[in-house]
Amino acid sequence: MPPIPQPGPSQASRGTAETAAAVLAAMQFAVFEPMPNGKFRLFSAPPEWLQELMPDIAEAGECDLADRFPLLEAFLPEAEEAWQKGAERVSSELWTETRPQGGDIHLQAWAVRAGGRPILAIEVADVLYRERQLTLQYAHETALQFETIQRLNLQVQRAAQAKSEFLAMMSHEIRTPMNAILGMADLLAETPLSSEQQRYVAIFQRAAASLLDLLNDILDLSKIEAGELKLEAVAFELRDVVARAAELVGIRAAEKGLAIESEIAPDVPPWLSGDPVRLRQVLINLLGNALKFTETGKLTVRIARDPEGSDPAALRVGVSDTGIGIPQDKLETIFESFSQADSSTTRKYGGTGLGLSISKKLVEAMGGRIWVESTVGSGSTFYFTAKLGVAEARPEVAAEPMAAAGGVRAPLRILVADDSEDNRFVIRAYLKGTPYVLDFAEDGAIALEKLKTRAYDLALVDVHMPAMDGYTVVREFRDFESAHGRPALPVLALTADAFKEAIEKSLAAGFNRHLAKPIRKAALLQAIEGHAQAGPEPAPAGEHEVVVDEELSAIVPRFLSNVRKNPAAIAAALARGDYDTVRSLGHNMKGTGASFGLPQISALGDRLERAAKEQSADSVLAANSELAQFLDRVEVRYR
Amino acid sequence: MINKKICMVGAFGVGKTSLVARYVRSIFSDKYQTTVGVKIDKKVVQSCGAEVTLVLWDLAGEDALTTVKPAQLKGASGYILVVDGLRRQTLEVAIDLQRRVTEAVGKVPFVCVLNKTDVRETWEVKPADLEPLAAQRWALIETSAKTGAGVGELFQTLTDAMMQEHNATDSTTGAVAG
8 A cells, every 4th residue: 555645633634635636547456446335436436457357347337336245334433443543544454355267365454644635555466465375375375384294103003002902912812822722742752652753843943933932023022112111220230131142042052063152341341230031032042043054163242342332331242153144135134024034935944034123123212232243154243323321230139939949739729710711721831740639710700709718829810811801800819918917828920921011910900920821841840939938838847747626636646547548549549440439538638637737638628529530540649649749758747 | 046155165285276176177187286265166066956056265275374364255155174094184174164154154964075085095094083973973975086086966955954954044035035
């Protein structure tokens, strides 16, 4: 809007207003004068654009401008106020009309006073409109792009999370039957087998174990990719980590006649702070990889300070082999998932192709990098760096609870809660031949009810059960124990998940320990014994000594002499297939043993009764032999 | 002749101008063009047995600096809250606008439109987001300015609601006058 010729206050004249209108009209403004009837009169010749929008404007003389330009409805009250106040000029916002022949026209109205008279001028504001539109459009498009990126990012994150949840679930679903498969294979291997059968079982065990390795790798990778990897920062001895990794791979290396050597440079601090489990995992992966591709020669682990790092705990680790080597063009891709140098590699050498990918991610999480140098035909060296901390003091090593010596076990009452019938069977089979009295619960609710209403010495509770999961069971049971002033029962978690996060979750819920499936027999026995000792039951005074109340001293010897006749009677009954007698003798011992201060006899009686009920000759024999041994060795001391 | 002012309101880029272009001129352009100020269009339609001229005020989309002014809303007989199904926050803008428009013009008929059904598979707005609005008896219509789906229904629904209001007011006025 150009400046309009303004007359002095006392010189208002039509001539001055007309001069102003003529200036404006020459600039393609449509100039109107408000009429007392609310309409507007065209003040000067209509510009072309107005004739296009209002073809009869020249003849009409007066017009209802707000009817033709509804936007003015919003502007006119403001214009009126400006005219009244004598304000120099006010403008409407930009608005857009559609031309009769199509296309937009952008307009803006001005309320001005010229020669003391009110004037409404409308101009075509296409240039101004484009300028403002450009600025706004740039801002909007930028904002829309940002929103799109955010949305896509979220979608990618959700997809990755869904993938990792799916993998974790699948791994768990596969691990549960795997528990039964491995357990049965181990149990089968303990039975008398022909050499051919032994070979079959060994293949069965090996295949199941490699399937389990694959599952572990997939689960591990999916967790790392989902950002769930949390590294520990604990003090550890580097030499110990290397030795344990070498020891594990060493068994397989020895089968191939290969040695594993390790060298740690003297300036590397012996005690470091970091995640020893994950460091060992990388070493095992690299050593395992080296072993796979090496037939003769040796594997070497060399650890030195990272020459590119100033920190004394920044390490560079090299794992060298004398194997087949890797072609140059594959060196870049071998750290990607499922990308062994050649797909035939998997078939020939085995492995999942995930180990290196996992190692790369672990090393990166430790602030390092991984690479390989290789010559086809003469071997490869995998290097990685890791930024660790120097541990200031040698940490106190807490004594692990040890298994009961000599294989003598207290007759514990154990609740096993697992919704899988196969897994209950595996645990039952693993604990066959022990004095443990087992009770089972098929789901979490039953388990909780039994824990509250029955007396146990220990409970094994599966974490994933329908209706009520193991975490809820143990949490509610711990609440119940404290509300009733009961001592805490050792409760061990059984789960397919072996990672730190899962272990923390179990311990936080109130479990005493976390056992990862598939559980091997030795690990289960060790865990039970460890926790039974730590439990509230006092340990027996001596290996075969039983402490009994003084007041029972008159009757215990006769009871024992009666019971001592039972092993022979049971053996005779079994020989003639008379399970009823076995069952009856077992039942009697079950009911009386504990009353005489000898719960071991009750437990064995219970096992005999059950074994007879199942007509299992092996179980009867095993329990009877334990009974005979116990009766032979037991020494009763009175207090 | 009955004139009815309808305001198109909503966040920027939701498709207000495209809905009007589809409705009035049966055209659609994929190119995004920000509206500055107000774009005015008219369309004559039939509703409740009467001929009605709809005066469509397509108001510049809301952003950090642009908000709808009460003067622009003055005299509106109805309004359309436009939401982009792809952008959840445009639903929040619409919910807030509904409150502000009601403050400016009182309770007049409105329709909340979920635009861009042609790319529904990538919508961020989920049925659960709409449940509270349906519970408040909001008229919710899904449209695609691109394909034209739901556009005619949208304007007809609002026009019919405005005309019912119009006729009810007329008879009330008549009763008072009588």
